[in-house]
Amino acid sequence: MTQPIYVTQPYLPPLEEFIPYLQKIWDSKILTNGGPFHQQLEQALCEHLGVKHLALFTNGTIALVTALQALRITGEVITTPYSFVATAHSLLWNGIKPVFVDVDPNTLNLDPTKIEAAITPQTTAIMPVHVYGHPCDVDAIQKIADNYNLRVIYDAAHAFGVQDKAGSVLNHGDLSVLSFHATKVFNTFEGGAIICPDAKTKQRIDHLKNFGFVNEVTVVAPGINGKMCEFNAALGLLQLKHIDQALARRQEIDATYREQLTGVKGIHCLSQAGEKVANYAYFPILAQPDYPLSRDALYDKLKQHGIHARRYFYPLISDFPMYRSMPSAQRSNLPVAADAASKILCLPIYPALQSQEQQRVIDLIKGA
Numbered sequence: 528m529t530q531p532i533y534v535t536q537p538y539l540p541p542l543e544e545f546i547p548y549l550q551k552i553w554d555s556k557i558l559t560n561g562g563p564f565h566q567q568l569e570q571a572l573c574e575h576l577g578v579k580h581l582a583l584f585t586n587g588t589i590a591l592v593t594a595l596q597a598l599r600i601t602g603e604v605i606t607t608p609y610s611f612v613a614t615a616h617s618l619l620w621n622g623i624k625p626v627f628v629d630v631d632p633n634t635l636n637l638d639p640t641k642i643e644a645a646i647t648p649q650t651t652a653i654m655p656v657h658v659y660g661h662p663c664d665v666d667a668i669q670k671i672a673d674n675y676n677l678r679v680i681y682d683a684a685h686a687f688g689v690q691d692k693a694g695s696v697l698n699h700g701d702l703s704v705l706s707f708h709a710t711k712v713f714n715t716f717e718g719g720a721i722i723c724p725d726a727k728t729k730q731r732i733d734h735l736k737n738f739g740f741v742n743e744v745t746v747v748a749p750g751i752n753g754k755m756c757e758f759n760a761a762l763g764l765l766q767l768k769h770i771d772q773a774l775a776r777r778q779e780i781d782a783t784y785r786e787q788l789t790g791v792k793g794i795h796c797l798s799q800a801g802e803k804v805a806n807y808a809y810f811p812i813l814a815q816p817d818y819p820l821s822r823d824a825l826y827d828k829l830k831q832h833g834i835h836a837r838r839y840f841y842p843l844i845s846d847f848p849m850y851r852s853m854p855s856a857q858r859s860n861l862p863v864a865a866d867a868a869s870k871i872l873c874l875p876i877y878p879a880l881q882s883q884e885q886q887r888v889i890d891l892i893k894g895a
C-alpha cells in the first residue's frame with residue numbers, strides 16, 4: 528500500500544539542527560514573554576520579508592483578533608466569503624458584523640468593484656485576503672479606503688514571502704496578518720504575526736498580546752495572551768534557514784502541474800495575480816462543466832487512490848450557521864464565490880512531494 532498523499536506536508540528541518548536551540552532554552556530557562564529567540568525571529572523576519580515592524584503571535588487567528596483591536600475597529604467590516612473561516616470569526620470575536628462581498632473570478636480575491644455598494648455609515652474597515660498567496664488588487668482597495676476613510680487589514684495568512692512591484696505584499700493597507708500554522712509555507716508548528724508600518728502601532732500590538740500590560744503595574748486594555756513562546760520562535764529561526772530551498776522545490780512542482788494540466792479539457796489552473804515573487808503555497812484548479820467528472824467526483828476518485836486533495840474554500844464562510852442568515856451571506860449576493868467553491872480543488876504541493884507521486888496525481892486527473 529502506497530503512503531497517502533496530503534495536500535500539504537509540513538516542512539521539517541533535520542531534527543539534529545534543532546537540538547542546539549533546545550539546549551539554549553534549557554540553559555537560559557527563558558521559555559516565553561519576549562525572550563531572545565522571540566526577539567531574534569522578529570528581527571530576522573523583518574529583514575527576510577522586507578517589512579518595517581512585525582509582532583509575533585501564538586497563531587494567526589489571535590493575530591487577526593488583535594489586529595482589529597489595535598486599530599479599534601467596530602461596527603461593520605467588509606470581507607470575503609472565500610477564505611478560511613478564521614477571517615470572519617476574528618470579526619465576530621470583536622463583536623463586529625462581517626459584510627460579505629463577492630470575489631473576482633480571475634483571482635478569487637475580494638472584488639474591489641463590488642465594495643462600494645456594501646459600504647454603510649457603520650463600515651469602518653475592509654478585511655481582504657490574499658487567497659493562495661495571490662495579491663489582491665491593493666491599489667483599488669486602498670483608493671476606496673481613502674475615499675471612505677476606512678482602514679484596511681489584510682489577512683495575509685497565505686502570503687508569506689510574496690512580493691509585488693512595490694516589494695513585500697505585506698506592506699499594503701494598515702496591517703497585515705500572517706499565519707505560521709503547520710499547513711502554511713513557513714511554519715512554527717503554530718504561530719502568526721502582525722506586520723505594521725510604525726513603531727507606535729507595534730508597541731500597542733505588543734501590549735495587546737500581553738494582557739494589555741505596559742509595565743508591571745499598568746494594564747491599558749483587555750488584552751489577550753497572544754505571545755509566541757521560545758520553542759516556536761526557535762523553530763521559526765531554523766525554518767528560515769531552509770525556506771529558500773523549500774520555495775524552490777515548490778516552484779518546480781507548480782511548473783510541472785502547469786505544464787501537464789494546461790490543455791486538459793475542463794481543467795483550469797488558477798494563475799498568479801501579478802506577483803513578482805510568488806510562494807507557490809497552493810495549487811488550485813477549477814473543474815469546469817466540460818470536465819468529465821464533477822469536482823466532488825474527482826475529489827473522491829483521488830481520495831480512493833490515497834490522494835487527499837482539499838476543497839479550499841468550500842463551503843464558503845457565508846454558508847456556516849453563524850453567518851448564513853446575514854443578508855450579505857445570501858447566495859445571490861455572492862455568485863462568483865459560490866461558483867468557485869463548487870469547482871475548486873487544491874492539489875498536493877509541498878517540498879517533499881516526489882516527482883512520481885506528482886505524476887500519479889496528474890495521470891489520475893488526465894485519465895478521468
Ligand SMILES: *Cc1c(COP(=O)(O)O)cnc(C)c1O
Nearest residue numbers: 586587588611613684706707708
Ligand atoms: C490559516 C489561516 C488563518 C488562521 O491561521 P492560524 O494560524 O491557523 O490561526 C487565517 N486566515 C487564513 C486565510 C488562513 O488560511
